[in-house]
Amino acid sequence: MSITYLDAIREAQDRALKDDPRVFIYGQDVGAFGGAFKATKNLAAKYPGRVIDAPISEDAMVGAAIGAAIEGMRPIIEMQFADFSTVGFNQMVNHAATLYWRTGVPCPITIRLPSGGTSGGGPFHSQSLETIYAHFPGIVVMTPATVEDAYGMLLSAVAIDDPVIFCEHKYLYYHLKASSLPTESLPIGKARIARQGRDLTVVTYSAMVHECLAAAEVARDEGYEVEIVDLRTIKPLDTDTVVASVARTGRLLCVGEAWPWGGVSAEVIARVTAEAFDLLDAPPQRLNAKDTPVPYHPNLWAAHRPTAQSVAQSMLRLLRL
Amino acid sequence: MLPTAVSNDPLAGVAEFRDQFIRAYRFMLHARLLDERLASLYRSGKIFGGVFLGRGQEALSAGLGVCLRQGDVFAPLIRDAAGRLAFGEHMIDSIRTYLGSPLGPMRSRDGNVHRGRPKEGLLPMISHLGAMISVVNGMLMARRMQKRLGTSVGAACLGEGGTSTGAFHEALNQAGVERLPLVMVIANNQYAYSTPTNRQFACDNLVERAAGYGFDGHTVDGTDLGECLETLQKAVDNARSGRGPQMIVAPLLRLCGHGEHDDSSYIDPRLKQSELGRDCLEIAEQRLVAEGWLSGEEIGRSRSELLAAIDETISTVQRESAPNASAESWQALSTVSLRDMSSGTEMA
Ligand SMILES: Cc1ncc(C[n+]2csc(CCOP(=O)(O)OP(=O)(O)O)c2C)c(N)n1
Numbered sequence: 001m002s003i004t005y006l007d008a009i010r011e012a013q014d015r016a017l018k019d020d021p022r023v024f025i026y027g028q029d030v031g032a033f034g035g036a037f038k039a040t041k042n043l044a045a046k047y048p049g050r051v052i053d054a055p056i057s058e059d060a061m062v063g064a065a066i067g068a069a070i071e072g073m074r075p076i077i078e079m080q081f082a083d084f085s086t087v088g089f090n091q092m093v094n095h096a097a098t099l100y101w102r103t104g105v106p107c108p109i110t111i112r113l114p115s116g117g118t119s120g121g122g123p124f125h126s127q128s129l130e131t132i133y134a135h136f137p138g139i140v141v142m143t144p145a146t147v148e149d150a151y152g153m154l155l156s157a158v159a160i161d162d163p164v165i166f167c168e169h170k171y172l173y174y175h176l177k178a179s180s181l182p183t184e185s186l187p188i189g190k191a192r193i194a195r196q197g198r199d200l201t202v203v204t205y206s207a208m209v210h211e212c213l214a215a216a217e218v219a220r221d222e223g224y225e226v227e228i229v230d231l232r233t234i235k236p237l238d239t240d241t242v243v244a245s246v247a248r249t250g251r252l253l254c255v256g257e258a259w260p261w262g263g264v265s266a267e268v269i270a271r272v273t274a275e276a277f278d279l280l281d282a283p284p285q286r287l288n289a290k291d292t293p294v295p296y297h298p299n300l301w302a303a304h305r306p307t308a309q310s311v312a313q314s315m316l317r318l319l320r321l
Numbered sequence: 322m323l324p325t326a327v328s329n330d331p332l333a334g335v336a337e338f339r340d341q342f343i344r345a346y347r348f349m350l351h352a353r354l355l356d357e358r359l360a361s362l363y364r365s366g367k368i369f370g371g372v373f374l375g376r377g378q379e380a381l382s383a384g385l386g387v388c389l390r391q392g393d394v395f396a397p398l399i400r401d402a403a404g405r406l407a408f409g410e411h412m413i414d415s416i417r418t419y420l421g422s423p424l425g426p427m428r429s430r431d432g433n434v435h436r437g438r439p440k441e442g443l444l445p446m447i448s449h450l451g452a453m454i455s456v457v458n459g460m461l462m463a464r465r466m467q468k469r470l471g472t473s474v475g476a477a478c479l480g481e482g483g484t485s486t487g488a489f490h491e492a493l494n495q496a497g498v499e500r501l502p503l504v505m506v507i508a509n510n511q512y513a514y515s516t517p518t519n520r521q522f523a524c525d526n527l528v529e530r531a532a533g534y535g536f537d538g539h540t541v542d543g544t545d546l547g548e549c550l551e552t553l554q555k556a557v558d559n560a561r562s563g564r565g566p567q568m569i570v571a572p573l574l575r576l577c578g579h580g581e582h583d584d585s586s587y588i589d590p591r592l593k594q595s596e597l598g599r600d601c602l603e604i605a606e607q608r609l610v611a612e613g614w615l616s617g618e619e620i621g622r623s624r625s626e627l628l629a630a631i632d633e634t635i636s637t638v639q640r641e642s643a644p645n646a647s648a649e650s651w652q653a654l655s656t657v658s659l660r661d662m663s664s665g666t667e668m669a
Contacts, residue, residue, distance in 0.1 A: 024466060049466065055498055060455035060491035067459025070439045073466065075459075090488070095447050095456070097653070102431050105439045106655040137653035161655045189659050236661035 003181060006173040008147045009039050009112070011181060012154035013076060017047045020074060023158060024050040026061055027078030027112075036080050037114060037173060058088030065109040066096050074108045074158055082113035082167065083127045096163040097138035106161040110154070115143075115167040116207055116257055117305055119298045126294035126301075128206070128258040133165040134235040135262075140164045141235040145194070145209035147178035149232060152185030160188065169207040176210075191238035193245070197227035200319055201245040202311075203268050204255040205231040212255055214308035219315045226315055234264050242268060243276045250281035253318050257305050260288035282321040287314045339614050341550055345387045345407065346605045346615075349379035349546070351627050352403035353602055355412055358631050359419055363581045367639075368419050370432045375400035377544075377576030378508050380601035383407050384549035385476055385506050388557040394460050394475035396444040396453035399434050400508065400575075401478050410443060413634050422641045429644035451488030453477055454505065458492060461501045474502040474560040482513020482521055484530070493566070497535030502560035505536065505568045506553070508543060510575035511597065515587045531568040543571030544597065546605040574598045 003011070016023045024047075025040055031053040034041035044051035054061045058079065065075040079085045085092070092111065099107040117126040134141045140162050144150045150168060157164035186192055194209055195216055204212045209230045216226040227245050231238065246252050252272055254265035265286035272284060289305045306314075356374040363372040375382055378400045386407020389395055395408045406412065417425025418436040427436050427445065437445030442460075446453050457475035464470040483489060484507060496503040513521055524530065531538025537559060541552035549571065556567035574597040578585040592598055609615040615623075652660050 055491070055494055057455075057491035057495055059452075059488050060458065060495040063452060063455025063488070063492060064459030064462055064495065067456035067461075068463035068466075069459075070444075070456070071460045071463035071467070073463045087487075090449050090452060091455070094449055095452055098447070099439075100655045101653045102427055102435075103437070103439055103445055104428075140654065140656075140659055160659070162659065187658070236659050 001180060002177045003147055003179070004174055005147050005150045005168070005176040006037060006039060008151035008178070008181060009154055009168055010041060010043070012151045013040060014043060014046070016076070016155060016158045017043060017050060020158070022072060022074045023076065024052065024068070024073060025076045025078060026052045026054050026065065028054050028056055028080050030054075030078050035078060037170070039078065039112070058084055059091055062088040062091035062096065062109075062111065065111070066091060066099065066107055069107045069109050070105060075110070076158060077109065077111045079111065079113050081125050082115040082129050083124045085111065085113050085129060092133065092163065092165070093136040093139070097136045100162065101138055107163050108161045110157040110164045110166055112166045112168060114170050116169040116171055117294055117301055118170050119301060120296060121170075121294065121301070122296035123293040128167070128256070128289075130165070130167045130234050131258050131263045134264070138163065139235065140188070140233065141167065142188070142233050143167045143206040144232065145169075145172070145206050145230050147176050148182040148185060151181050153188065153232065156185070156188045167206060171207045172210075186232070189233055189236045189238060191232055191241040192230045193227065193241070194230040195226065195228040197225035197249065199224040199249055200226045200251040200253060200315060201229060201242070201249045202226055202253045202255060202315065203229045203231060203242050203265075205234060205264070206257065208255045208257050208306060211306060211308045211311050215311035215315055218308070218312035219319065222316060224315070224319050231264070237267065237271070239271050239275065243272060243279070246272055246276055247279050250279060251318055252280065252284040253314055254284070254286040255306050255311055255314075256286070256288050258289060259291055260286065261291065263288060282318060285314060285318050287311060338550070339612070341387055342546060342605075343609070343614055345380075345383040345546055345550060346609060347623060348383040348386060348403045348407040349602055349605060350623060351406050351412070352379050352383065354624065354627050355415065355631055356402055358635060360581050362419070362635070369421055371580040371582060372419065373399045373434055373580050374577045375402045377574055377601060378510060379403040380546040380549045380605060381506065381508055381543045381571045381573065382478070384546060384553045385478070385504070387550070388553045389474070389476055392442065392471075392473050394442045394444065394457050394473070396446065396457050396475070396477040398446055398453070398478040398480065398483070400480070400510075404478065405443070408443060409441070412631065413638065414438075416634055416638045417641070420638050421644065422638050423644040424641055449488070450483035451479065451486035451492065454479070454489060454492035454503070455495055457503060458496050458499065458501055461503065462499060470502070472561040474504055474557055476504040476506060476557070478506045478508065480513060481507060481509040481518060481527060482516060484527055485521055493530075493534040493536065493568075496566045500535070500565045502563070503566040504556050504560050505566065507568065507570045509570055509572045511572075511592055512575055512579075512588060514579045514583075517589075526570060528568060528570040534566070534568070536566045536568040537564065539567065539569045541569060541571050542596075543573030544599045544601045544604060546601060547608060572597055573601070576600060
């Protein structure tokens, strides 16, 4: 049996609906149609009245999820693309994120954001918006990089009593396969060592984990062993695992598909520099998408975001410093 | 104007209406007096943020509050002190929130009108206008899924300015699509802060929008408690009995500044002289006396009793200790294991 990252997301939702009557799914085209990416295929028929088509109203979708959570439900909201979540931004960052702190009433909602670039996606179907959500207190931001994590972390997202922004990467939907679904997973908030090494720590997450793993093979050919830390959740950020890795390697490169300004890579570097400056043998570096909207043509897109080739170049440059 | 009789006995209907009128009036008076006390606390520098009054809107607000019952959902807005009291909010919640007491429902973390008790169906507004309506929708949708909606309804309040938001449009459309028992009450007090209605919307009467959202629409003179009660009761009953979402638009005039910092010099004096500028509290009192439902002395007694209770509650709250920053958890997540202990605010 072979299970894709997308299958894992559907299976996790199937299981959440099956195990917990408080769970329902609300989003555009998620019902009989099964969602733009088919992440809810067959679920409406299997769970009548619990997989609900929404009007094109991201603000009201999230608002309704907050209300349902107050009444004891555990809604999953599917944004059709992460890019459209900005229309629901106010409810997410000002309402869901503040509810527990203001009132003591938790807000267990999961908002799925089909994120990141795919060839031909263009400026409005490619964005990686994890940073802006992580900026706001009161939100957990998950960025799974593997089929196993897509499944396990989505189930955790639904179980957690706080609002979770679940950034699932569209590029991984079909590309990534596993032989079976996991029966257990690392705790939420713990990073994972995706590859062990001694010469350089690369901190990354989501689809970039795979570009970095490929780049690490290029570095190996040059005689270097690169350690790759997959953050899994960017908020909370597992600083301990990152610092422990830097203690082993003395060098840090952060890689993200999101834009550079004030992003996850900036946050990781700020923390490592503040907390472990004396462990660093070279200035920490980062590699992000270029600071422009995401371009449409594959030639431009491939140059806009980090790839195995550009990551490998950054790794080697830093290793030779 | 007499009410539609609720029972077959017309005299019982009249008595019921009279009782509801008197109840609503007491909440109006209570809210007016509480507002005035809060305004004087503001002027003497005892309140940290702004103070926002409901002067001129008490009939509409209290009218809605008395038509709701326990188990309903209520999302009041800036000028709903009266409706809140009628829905069951104790005035100490208001005073504690204005004065920032840690014992209030918002525990010093949020202030003034941003207060409520979500588990009791009273939603604490966020400032962003229009944002509360879809939350009410979600509560009603959840109850329907849980098969415990019964005859409960959700009511949301907004000013005419708030109707220009995308959130308002999305939420009303959503309530229409889901055919929810939502009662949307719009107080058209002629100004959104300083902006007059001709810079806010282009239709003659906002109630024209009701049809577009699949709502029943009602217009009511917001200065007349009797009419407010009649219209609101009808709308709430419609929603309770499964007739879908209801919109009530009530023209009236804001008889105060946007907040107590605002002298409202921009309000057109002709509006103040018009029917819209009548004080709903005075009109209600005139009717009470004319109908023989309450005497002038009884009204005077209510006023002094309420004032005494307000002053006593204010002194109680003023004796409460202020919040202690070092005792705060400074944590925004409820999940303890997910709290980020290294968030860069302190030296590692
Ligand atoms: C989305 C949003 N934009 C701006 C504001 C700032 N603001 C607070 S109250 C107000 C005027 C509101 O007017 P209206 O909705 O008519 O209600 P009223 O104050 O007249 O009761 C404005 C502009 C806000 N709270 N929310």
